[in-house]
Amino acid sequence: MQKIFLQTLFEQFEPAIRQVYARAVSEAGLDPQTVTLELTATSWRLGRPEAEFAALADPRRVAITWNGIASLWAVAHAVARVGRVMFEAQRKLSREDDRRLMLTDYPDAETGLLLFILSRNLAKQDFGHWIVGGWAPTPTVQSKTEDDINGNAIFLLALDWIIRHELGHLVRKHLDENGRLREDHFRRELEADETATKSIKGAHAPDPVRPAGARPAAGELFLESAAMGVFTGVVWISQFECVPHAESHTHPAASDRLMKILDILDLREDSGALEIVSYAIKALIDPQGRWPDGSDQPTALDAAREAAIQLSRFIQSNR
Numbered sequence: 001m002q003k004i005f006l007q008t009l010f011e012q013f014e015p016a017i018r019q020v021y022a023r024a025v026s027e028a029g030l031d032p033q034t035v036t037l038e039l040t041a042t043s044w045r046l047g048r049p050e051a052e053f054a055a056l057a058d059p060r061r062v063a064i065t066w067n068g069i070a071s072l073w074a075v076a077h078a079v080a081r082v083g084r085v086m087f088e089a090q091r092k093l094s095r096e097d098d099r100r101l102m103l104t105d106y107p108d109a110e111t112g113l114l115l116f117i118l119s120r121n122l123a124k125q126d127f128g129h130w131i132v133g134g135w136a137p138t139p140t141v142q143s144k145t146e147d148d149i150n151g152n153a154i155f156l157l158a159l160d161w162i163i164r165h166e167l168g169h170l171v172r173k174h175l176d177e178n179g180r181l182r183e184d185h186f187r188r189e190l191e192a193d194e195t196a197t198k199s200i201k202g203a204h205a206p207d208p209v210r211p212a213g214a215r216p217a218a219g220e221l222f223l224e225s226a227a228m229g230v231f232t233g234v235v236w237i238s239q240f241e242c243v244p245h246a247e248s249h250t251h252p253a254a255s256d257r258l259m260k261i262l263d264i265l266d267l268r269e270d271s272g273a274l275e276i277v278s279y280a281i282k283a284l285i286d287p288q289g290r291w292p293d294g295s296d297q298p299t300a301l302d303a304a305r306e307a308a309i310q311l312s313r314f315i316q317s318n319r
């Protein structure tokens, strides 16, 4: 079968993708020889090139489209850029400054905003060539800049969480269930999120006695980067609900999923991943807005919870 363009562009990531998959499958207690990963051109459900991550039966397997890979790559690079720029900007401000930040004041953050849009387009359409005009980073496993290295790392972490979510449907035998009510679907999605988030968290826990602002030790840093992946996966999902009439019969609102995930991860109040997810959500729902400086949201945990509430309102208002 002829390869679609996105496959020729992204198959350089295939060894890393399969590595992530192999680890996730074995940690889920499944056999990677029988529960395989299919990377496909067209959506199993829709039969055309669109983003899809799916757990399938007979035989049990996980199917991911190249549009899904490309779209997730783009959102990870968006999060990396918006996150870094806003994280640094927040720390450069002095007391006298107007501490409300505006994304469009920062050119690197603007690339991030465009990457969010690109991610949505990559999810929905066939691409015959890469972006013309030079603003977009070119997908490469041999990344050299800090943003590209972080973007690729976040991409694989987010993919890890999404794969574990799909495997969660298999492990919890959701495909054998018959319930077709909205509440059945919602429960299964939240269960798959729970399985994925707990398995990615593993035995790692934040350090309860670390002074706020001090650098975390290795275990907590592992959890922080895992959380970046989880949050980026949720941000990827959220994008498709920040458009009119996106209410789903099968999936709970991304904001509800995020709230539950925040509880499971139970990160420290000064978590960098929490701070970055709050920026990413603001970038999604109000990129032109001047952002509050955080004085009304004293910790990153408060900021992330506030972002989840704002996201919920935004999703509701679009229905």
Ligand SMILES: [Zn+2]
Binding pocket: 165, 166, 169, 188, 189, 192
């Ligand atoms: Zn699911």
